[in-house]
Every structure is written in C-alpha cells, then in structure tokens.
Amino acid sequence: xxxxxxxxxxxxxxxxxxxxxxxxxxxxxxxxxxxxxxxxxxxxxxxxxxxxxxxxxxxxxxxxxxxxxxxxxxxxxxxxxxxxxxxxxxxxxxxxxxxxxxxxxxxxxxxxxxxxxxxxxxxxxxxxxxxxxxxxxxxxxxxxxxxxxxxxxxxxxxxxxxxxxxxxxxxxxxxxxxxxxxxxxxxxxxxxxxxxxxxxxxxxxxxxxxxxxxxxxxxxxxxxxxxxxxxxxxxxxxxxxxxxxxxxxxxxxxxxxxxxxxxxxxxxxxxxxxxxxxxxxxxxxxxxxxxxxxxxxxxxxxxxxxxxxxxxxxxxxxxxxxxxxxxxxxxxxxxxxxxxxxxxxxxxxxxxxxxxxxxxxxxxxxxxxxxxxxxxxxxxxxxxxxxxxxxxxxxxxxxx
Amino acid sequence: xxxxxxxxxxxxxxxxxxxxxxxxxxxxxxxxxxxxxxxxxxxxxxxxxxxxxxxxxxxxxxxxxxxxxxxxxxxxxxxxxxxxxxxxxxxxxxxxxxxxxxxxxxxxxxxxxxxxxxxxxxxxxxxxxxxxxxxxxxxxxxxxxxxxxxxxxxxxxxxxxxxxxxxxxxxxxxxxxxxxxxxxxxxxxxxxxxxxxxxxxxxxxxxxxxxxxxxxxxxxxxxxxxxxxxxxxxxxxxxxxxxxxxxxxxxxxxxxxxxxxxxxxxxxxxxxxxxxxxxxxxxxxxxxxxxx
Amino acid sequence: xxxxxxxxxxxxxxxxxxxxxxxxxxxxxxxxxxxxxxxxxxxxxxxxxxxxxxxxxxxxxxxxxxxxxxxxxxxxxxxxxxxxxxxxxxxxxxxxxxxxxxxxxxxxxxxxxxxxxxxxxxxxxxxxxxxxxxxxxxxxxxxxxxxxxxxxxxxxxxxxxxxxxxxxxxxxxxxxxxxxxxxxxxxxxxxxxxxxxxxxxxxxxxxxxxxxxxxxxxxxxxxxxxxxxxxxxxxxxxxxxxxxxxxxxxxxxxxxxxxxxxxxxxxxxxxxxxxxxxxxxxxxxxxxxxxxxxxxxxx
Numbered sequence: 001x002x003x004x005x006x007x008x009x010x011x012x013x014x015x016x017x018x019x020x021x022x023x024x025x026x027x028x029x030x031x032x033x034x035x036x037x038x039x040x041x042x043x044x045x046x047x048x049x050x051x052x053x054x055x056x057x058x059x060x061x062x063x064x065x066x067x068x069x070x071x072x073x074x075x076x077x078x079x080x081x082x083x084x085x086x087x088x089x090x091x092x093x094x095x096x097x098x099x100x101x102x103x104x105x106x107x108x109x110x111x112x113x114x115x116x117x118x119x120x121x122x123x124x125x126x127x128x129x130x131x132x133x134x135x136x137x138x139x140x141x142x143x144x145x146x147x148x149x150x151x152x153x154x155x156x157x158x159x160x161x162x163x164x165x166x167x168x169x170x171x172x173x174x175x176x177x178x179x180x181x182x183x184x185x186x187x188x189x190x191x192x193x194x195x196x197x198x199x200x201x202x203x204x205x206x207x208x209x210x211x212x213x214x215x216x217x218x219x220x221x222x223x224x225x226x227x228x229x230x231x232x233x234x235x236x237x238x239x240x241x242x243x244x245x246x247x248x249x250x251x252x253x254x255x256x257x258x259x260x261x262x263x264x265x266x267x268x269x270x271x272x273x274x275x276x277x278x279x280x281x282x283x284x285x286x287x288x289x290x291x292x293x294x295x296x297x298x299x300x301x302x303x304x305x306x307x308x309x310x311x312x313x314x315x316x317x318x319x320x321x322x323x324x325x326x327x328x329x330x331x332x333x334x335x336x337x338x339x340x341x342x343x344x345x346x347x348x349x350x351x352x353x354x355x356x357x358x359x360x361x362x363x364x365x366x367x368x369x370x371x372x373x374x375x376x377x378x379x380x381x382x383x384x385x386x387x388x389x390x391x392x393x394x395x396x397x398x399x400x
Numbered sequence: 401x402x403x404x405x406x407x408x409x410x411x412x413x414x415x416x417x418x419x420x421x422x423x424x425x426x427x428x429x430x431x432x433x434x435x436x437x438x439x440x441x442x443x444x445x446x447x448x449x450x451x452x453x454x455x456x457x458x459x460x461x462x463x464x465x466x467x468x469x470x471x472x473x474x475x476x477x478x479x480x481x482x483x484x485x486x487x488x489x490x491x492x493x494x495x496x497x498x499x500x501x502x503x504x505x506x507x508x509x510x511x512x513x514x515x516x517x518x519x520x521x522x523x524x525x526x527x528x529x530x531x532x533x534x535x536x537x538x539x540x541x542x543x544x545x546x547x548x549x550x551x552x553x554x555x556x557x558x559x560x561x562x563x564x565x566x567x568x569x570x571x572x573x574x575x576x577x578x579x580x581x582x583x584x585x586x587x588x589x590x591x592x593x594x595x596x597x598x599x600x601x602x603x604x605x606x607x608x609x610x611x612x613x614x615x616x617x618x619x620x621x622x623x624x625x626x627x628x629x630x631x632x633x634x635x636x637x638x639x640x641x642x643x644x645x646x647x648x649x650x651x652x653x654x655x656x657x658x659x660x661x662x663x664x665x666x667x668x669x670x671x672x673x674x675x676x677x678x679x680x681x682x683x684x685x686x687x688x689x690x691x692x
Numbered sequence: 693x694x695x696x697x698x699x700x701x702x703x704x705x706x707x708x709x710x711x712x713x714x715x716x717x718x719x720x721x722x723x724x725x726x727x728x729x730x731x732x733x734x735x736x737x738x739x740x741x742x743x744x745x746x747x748x749x750x751x752x753x754x755x756x757x758x759x760x761x762x763x764x765x766x767x768x769x770x771x772x773x774x775x776x777x778x779x780x781x782x783x784x785x786x787x788x789x790x791x792x793x794x795x796x797x798x799x800x801x802x803x804x805x806x807x808x809x810x811x812x813x814x815x816x817x818x819x820x821x822x823x824x825x826x827x828x829x830x831x832x833x834x835x836x837x838x839x840x841x842x843x844x845x846x847x848x849x850x851x852x853x854x855x856x857x858x859x860x861x862x863x864x865x866x867x868x869x870x871x872x873x874x875x876x877x878x879x880x881x882x883x884x885x886x887x888x889x890x891x892x893x894x895x896x897x898x899x900x901x902x903x904x905x906x907x908x909x910x911x912x913x914x915x916x917x918x919x920x921x922x923x924x925x926x927x928x929x930x931x932x933x934x935x936x937x938x939x940x941x942x943x944x945x946x947x948x949x950x951x952x953x954x955x956x957x958x959x960x961x962x963x964x965x966x967x968x969x970x971x972x973x974x975x976x977x978x979x980x981x982x983x984x985x986x987x988x989x990x991x
Binding site (some may be wrong): 039040082083085088089090092093097099100113116117120121123130131132133134151189190192195245259 | 693694695696697698699702794812813814816817818819821822823825826827828830897900901902903905906907908915944945948951952954
Binding site (some may be wrong): 040041043044045048137189190220221222223224226247248280281282283 | 405408409412413416430510513514517518519521522530537539611612613614617618619621622623649654657658661662663
C-alpha cells in the first residue's frame with residue numbers, strides 16, 4: 001500500500017512539473033517569477049499580502065504591455081507563490097523546487113529564520129567554481145534581519161534600512177519635541193529582528209542623538225504577563241517608551257502599561273508593527289504610537305498599488321509594498337540586460353538578472369527613489385506614521 | 401523598594417497562575433477519567449474563545465456573554481474531539497489517541513489561523529478594576545479568574561461526588577470493565593466527560609482571553625505545556641492539586657523572571673518540574689492508588 | 693532534479709529522527725526528548741567542523757556520541773516516571789535544551805569574522821558542504837548511506853534477541869521482569885541508542901541548512917519525531933520510512949497544488965489515519981502480508 005502511495009505521490013509531482021509549463025503564443029513568452037513565504041501560522045498575513053502584491057504588480061505590468069525581451073519579443077510575467085510555512089527546511093526545499101523550474105528569480109522569503117539558512121545554501125561568490133552552492137537569484141521582500149544579503153552574491157533584498165529610519169526619527173524628535181529627554185525600551189528577546197533593532201539600532205541611535213537611555217524591559221514573543229516589565233517602565237519614568245516587538249506582545253505591553261497607569265509622553269514602535277495587526281489587537285491602547293515606515297498610500301503610485309493589491313485580496317504595507325516594487329525592478333533589469341526567457345536560456349537569464357541587480361545603484365519605488373548599496377541591500381525612502389482613531393496616519397514626511 | 405517589587409512579583413505571579421489553574425483542571429480531569437492525554441485541549445479552549453469573540457462581535461453582545469458562549473462552544477468542541485480522536489480508537493492504544501489529538505491540535509490551530517489570518521484579535525474585558533492595597537497593585541480580573549477556578553472546583557467536585565453521573569465517571573475511571581458490567585455505557589460517560597471538560601475549557605479560554613486582552617494562535621502551545629506541567633505537579637486527576645499547582649507555577653515563573661531574567665526563566669520552571677518528578681512523582685495530591 | 697535530491701535529503705534526516713524515536717517507543721516509553729538530542733548533536737557537530745576544522749564524518753560521530761551520552765544520563769531518571777509524566781518530563785527536557793542554546797554564546801574570531809553559536813541569533817555559516825564542493829547529489833547519497841546503515845542495524849536488531857527483549861519490555865514490564873530481563877539496562881540502552889541516532893540526524897541537519905538556532909528544535913519537532921514511528925507502525929523500521937515518505941513527500945510537497953488547504957488537510961489526515969489504522973500504516977498484519985507477498989520462502 002505504501003508503494004502505491006509512493007507511486008501516486010511521484011506521479012502527482014511529475015504531473016505538476018509538466019503542467020506548470022503552460023503553452024504560450026509565439027510572440028509572447030512567459031517570464032516566470034516565483035514568490036515564496038509563510039502562509040501558515042501567526043505570520044500568515046505576510047505571505048498572503050506578498051502574494052497579492054506580486055500578482056497585482058505583475059497584472060499591472062502585463063496590462064501596460066508586458067516586458068521587452070532581449071530579442072525584441074514581448075514577455076508576460078507569470079507569478080507562482082509557494083508556502084514555506086516559516087520553516088527553514090521547507091524554505092530550502094521550495095527554493096530548490098523553484099530553481100528546478102524555469103523560474104528566473106525567487107522572491108521571498110518572508111521569515112528571517114528561513115532567509116538566513118536559505119542564503120547559506122546559495123553560492124557565496126558568483127562564478128566560484130569550487131563552491132557547489134545553488135546558483136539562483138533570490139530577491140527578498142520581507143525578511144528584515146540585519147545584514148543577511150552579504151551572505152551570498154546571489155541574495156538581494158528590498159527591505160527598509162532601520163538604522164537610517166530611526167536616526168531620522170530621533171533627530172526629528174529632538175528638533176520638534178525638545179521636552180523629550182529620556183528613553184526606556186521594551187524588547188522581544190527571542191525574535192532576531194526585534195532584538196537587533198533595539199540593541200543595534202534604537203538604543204545606539206537614540207544615545208547618539210543625546211537621549212538618556214534608562215534601560216530596557218525584556219520579554220519573549222509569546223509572553224502574556226507583562227506585570228514585571230510595565231513596573232520597570234513605571235520606575236524608569238522615561239519620557240519615551242520604545243517598544244521593539246511585534247504586534248502580539250506590543251499590544252500586551254501597552255495594555256499592561258495602561259492598567260498600571262504608565263503614561264509616557266510618547267511611545268515608539270517597531271517598523272513591522274505599523275500594520276493592520278497592531279490596530280486589530282489594540283487600537284485603543286496604541287493611540288498616538290509613532291512608527292517609521294517605508295510605505296503609506298501618500299504618493300499616486302503607492303495609492304494605485306494599494307488599490308491594485310486589494311483587488312487580489314491583500315493589503316499593502318511596508319512588507320508587501322516591497323514585493324510590489326520588486327516586480328517593477330525586475331522588469332527593468334530584464335529589459336536592460338536583454339533577458340531572453342526561452343526554455344533553453346534559463347540559467348543564462350538567471351546570471352544576467354544577478355549581474356543586473358548587482359549593478360543597480362538606485363531603483364524607483366512606490367514612495368520615491370531607493371538607493372541600492374554594494375552589499376545588495378536597499379536604503380528606502382521612509383516617513384513617520386502614527387495611530388489615530390484606529391487608522392495609520394502620516395505624521396511627518398522627512399522627504400518634504 | 402526591592403522587597404516591594406519582589407512581593408508584587410509574587411502576587412502578580414500567583415494571580416496569573418489562576419489562568420494556569422483553570423486550564424490545568426480540565427487537563428487533569430481528562431487524564432483522571434480516561435487516562436489519556438488530550439493534546440488538543442488548550443487549542444479547543446482557545447478555539448471556544450475565538451468562536452465566542454466572533455459571535456459577540458456579530459450580535460454586538462455584552463462582554464460577559466462571551467464566557468457563556470465560549471463555554472457552549474468549548475463543550476461542542478470537546479464532544480467533537482471525543483468523536484474524532486477517541487471514540488473509534490481502541491482504548492488500549494494510547495499512542496494512537498496521542499497522535500490523533502496531536503493531529504487535532506494542528507488542525508485546530510490552522511483553522512484559527514485561516515479564520516483570522518494569524519492576526520491578534522482584541523478581546524473584550526469582562527471584569528476590570530485594579531485594587532490598590534498600599535504599595536501593591538492587584539489585578540481585579542485575575543482575582544475574578546481565581547474565584548472562577550475555585551467555583552469550578554466546587555461545581556466539579558459536587559458533580560463527581562454527589563451525582564450519579566459523577567459516580568459513573570469515577571467508576572469508569574477506576575475499573576472500566578467492572579463499570580460496563582454494571583451497565584454503565586462507556587462511550588456515553590466518556591462523551592459526557594469531554595463535554596463537561598470542554599465547557600470548562602471554553603470558559604477558561606474566554607477568561608484567559610479577557611485577562612490577556614488579546615487572542616492569538618501564539619497562546620495555544622504555551623498553555624498546552626503549562627497545562628501539562630500543572631497536571632503533573634498537582635497530581636494526575638486531582639482538581640485541588642491542579643489549582644495549587646497552577647498558582648505555584650505562575651508564581652515561580654514570575655519570581656524566576658524577576659531574579660534571572662526572561663531568557664532563563666523557563667529553564668527554572670522546567671527544573672522545578674523535575675524536582676517534583678524526582679521527589680514527589682505523584683504530585684502534590686497524589687490520587688489514591690489505582691491498579692496499574 | 694536538484695529539487696528531488698533536496699527532498700531526498702530532508703526525508704533522510706527525518707527518517708533518522710523517526711528511527712531515533714522508534715527505538716525508544718518500542719520499550720513503551722513515550723519520549724518527546726528527541727528534539728533535544730537532535731539539538732545537542734547539531735550544535736556539537738557544527739562546532740567541531742566550523743570552529744575546530746574537523747572532517748565531517750568524525751564530527752557527526754562525535755555529535756552522535758555526545759547526544760547518546762546525554763541520553764544515557766536522561767535515561768536513568770526517566771525510569772522513575774511513566775505515561776503522561778514521562779511525556780511531560782521529556783517535554784521539559786527538550787525545552788531546557790532549547791533554552792540552553794538560546795542562551796549559549798561561543799564565538800571565536802576567524803579572520804575578521806566572528807564564528808560560532810550566538811545565543812538567540814543562532815549559529816550561522818555552517819558551510820562544510822558548499823565549501824568542500826559537495827553537490828546536492830553527494831549530500832543526498834551520503835545521507836541515505838547513513839540512513840541505510842542505521843536502518844540495517846535496527847532491522848537486524850529487530851530480528852535478534854535484542855529486538856525481542858525490547859518489545860517484551862514495551863508490551864508488559866512486569867512479565868518481562870519475571871523472565872529475568874533487566875528493565876533498567878534495556879530502557880536506558882534504548883534511550884541511549886535513540887539519543888545517538890537523533891544526534892546524528894541533528895549533525896546532518898546543521899550542515900545541510902547551514903544555519904541553526906534554538907527555534908529549530910522545538911517540541912513540535914519532537915512531536916514529528918514520534919509521529920513518524922506511530923503513524924508508520926512500530927512493527928517494522930520500514931513503517932517509519934513509509935510515514936516519512938507519506939508526510940514529507942505526499943502531505944508537505946505533493947499536496948502543494950491545494951494551496952491553502954494543504955495545511956488544514958495535514959492535521960485532518962493525521963486524525964484520519966489514526967482512526968483508520970491505529971497501529972500505523974505498516975502494522976504487524978500488513979508486515980506479515982508484505983513478507984508473504986515478497987515471497988519469503990519459509991523452509
């Protein structure tokens with residue numbers, strides 16, 4: 001019975017592999033871009049929104065005439081999205097699956113704990129014959145843990161540079177709200193992103209700008225009891241409380257602070273928490289929290305993209321917005337590098353895309369122009385939003 | 401000042417432990433009667449809370465109604481778990497029921513995630529109010545949870561020791577074959593046990609949601625682990641044991657966190673469990689000796 | 693092709709994990725500690741190849757030995773508890789190991805970089821395979837040679853007196869004791885063997901994912917470890933293999949075309965399988981039937 005099951009599974013897999021190459025017209029070829037990310041668990045909304053963003057962006061480009069290929073033919077972008085369940089092994093397996101298909105780029109992952117192992121199996125230096133790593137370009141939209149793209153020359157990221165964002169925020173606060181002098185932090189110790197952003201970014205930058213750092217309270221990402229931590233915040237009596245955590249524990253801490261009557265003059269949040277999740281969980285307690293973000297529907301492109309993504313059942317925020325931008329960036333690279341998108345030029349096309357992405361010094365995004373750094377990261381335009389009456393509103397746009 | 405903080409930590413921990421006590425009672429009852437582990441218990445309880453939240457939001461009902469609706473939903477889920485995971489699997493096969501409840505747990509969690517896209521949901525507060533006693537602050541809602549745990553204990557002990565249903569349940573728990581011989585329908589009693597513990601679980605889930613203020617799939621695994629630890633420390637099948645163990649674990653957790661920080665806290669809670677397993681394997685209130 | 697080889701790698705490591713639980717489950721001890729032993733083997737082997745520059749096979753064996761030693765130490769106190777209490781005790785053990793590595797820093801400088809485990813950040817750049825030119829094919833073949841050796845050893849043990857003794861202890865401890873079987877020796881040996889195999893699985897896991905951290909060794913992983921032998925049936929090592937192929941091949945990869953429904957089906961199918969075949973896919977009857985079909989010529 002197991003042998004039959006094994007056959008059935010192999011047949012299904014083989015059938016899918018064959019079915020995924022749909023026939024195209026002679027004049028229009030398919031450009032396969034495969035996205036992948038978490039569509040299960042607490043982080044499901046990231047995958048759902050990224051998928052919608054990718055499909056919406058592809059739809060927009062295809063409707064506007066598609067992509068011009070190296071030999072003059074027209075190309076149509078086709079998006080396929082895979083669920084990696086925020087699991088390192090599955091993420092690697094999905095990437096190998098995508099790399100075995102005619103896909104030209106992998107767009108993802110959403111989880112940093114998938115990105116790090118995934119980048120590790122890629123070829124470290126492009127063209128290194130002694131390195132048997134995978135030679136497939138990955139362009140990350142969401143996984144934001146610092147410094148990952150330097151792991152491999154095939155890895156590129158379009159994620160916000162938190163150092164720049166918080167530096168700008170603290171500078172602006174120093175100027176516009178001189179009564180704020182001290183800072184107390186709250187940090188999720190077991191989430192790499194939150195932890196790194198407090199210690200290496202918020203604390204550093206605020207200290208440099210002259211704020212007195214009164215300390216930090218720590219918790220774990222699934223904690224529900226913040227009595228000790230809120231009390232520490234109360235004792236510190238700082239002007240600003242900066243919470244470097246994701247929506248679940250941010251809300252928990254804010255609720256406990258409200259209960260204990262801890263009322264700082266200002267609360268600052270983590271970039272990832274400037275999403276619908278925080279408002280769903282604790283719109284009341286989160287009132288007036290300020291968060292720097294790299295997406296808000298304030299430019300015509302951003303507004304149009306947000307409307308577009310909604311048609312595909314997703315919402316655009318700083319994470320899925322990056323996915324939307326990635327499709328446009330890839331279109332430009334495909335056209336400038338003369339990618340052919342023919343079934344026999346797949347590996348050559350991937351190399352061209354890698355070279356093209358590595359060459360970029362700036363890209364056009366939904367909020368303006370983003371710079372690209374030599375270690376394959378992005379420095380994106382940003383603005384500050386605050387929660388007002390259950391919605392995120394733009395507080396200040398440093399670009400103006 | 402440090403002493404005040406320490407005492408406050410202890411008090412806060414004890415109060416939070418009331419939530420563990422409430423969920424532990426259900427775990428220990430299921431084990432006490434069926435001698436089977438129900439890994440999906442916490443998931444079903446939180447699921448009941450989610451169902452209550454959905455319904456309350458739909459009908460714009462008052463916060464306290466969420467407790468009732470969650471209890472009803474929990475009872476329903478309990479029956480479902482009994483039917484899908486225990487009814488048709490031979491009672492002697494504990495591995496199979498363990499694995500089926502694991503499958504049920506995974507299914508319940510995925511349903512919750514799909515229904516809410518994994519996002520935390522604000523849960524209405526049922527009881528609010530902080531009591532200020534001098535330097536100390538006591539959370540009124542957690543006191544309410546503790547009172548509910550005591551009430552649940554009284555109700556359940558009454559059910560177990562003063563009603564025919566309770567007598568049948570105890571009979572099934574002690575000697576399933578003899579119980580069948582006197583005409584007690586095993587599947588009937590087991591189903592009723594799951595319904596009652598399910599109702600308690602749903603009630604607990606809603607209270608926990610109200611105390612935390614949020615519902616999230618993140619709640620399920622830690623509650624499952626705490627529930628199991630509380631069951632073991634309190635003594636398998638002992639309701640008063642579950643309550644005391646719940647308070648103890650809650651207090652220990654907060655005190656360890658106060659002294660050693662959050663990254664080492666759980667190591668010490670687990671070591672506390674080991675201390676009990678080594679020196680008092682039967683738990684605080686070991687139940688009367690049963691034939692193995 | 694690369695994809696199928698990668699899938700074979702994953703199935704291989706998961707088979708090892710399942711086999712590590714198989715050995716222990718046969719003695720009737722329900723253990724959720726295998727993820728803890730896997731973590732110990734993973735960190736140990738990775739530290740040996742990355743920090744001390746040891747060759748892979750030696751490092752893997754060393755990792756397995758460290759994990760096995762730890763399992764032996766855990767096996768003795770585990771004798772005192774049964775049933776649910778053992779489950780909870782092993783859950784606690786896995787959590788302690790995971791939290792230990794959450795707090796564990798050991799970095800040394802390698803040129804301008806710092807390498808080694810860094811607490812919550814994890815242990816990155818375990819690049820033995822790509823740096824030494826191992827292709828996906830090489831790794832897959834290597835993993836399956838290890839799996840085949842372990843399976844052969846366990847299969848042979850099943851057929852020998854040791855296997856009978858293990859199952860006797862699993863069936864009825866009192867009866868086994870009255871036959872003169874030393875319960876302590878049997879249960880601790882099974883735990884040690886299981887721990888060593890799990891350590892081996894962990895060492896390989898560390899090298900083919902290149903980055904390990906405490907969140908890779910949770911109770912969920914330990915639950916999968918016992919799920920494989922329970923779903924596959926405890927009567928034969930091939931049951932565990934069948935369960936791994938079923939879960940990793942069919943449920944995880946084969947059902948991808950179902951999109952969102954795949955995850956819902958996961959839990960539902962496990963419940964279904966346990967109801968329909970409570971003794972596993974390959975229970976004693978099926979094994980006997982297969983043996984007859986494959987023409988075992990009994991003299």
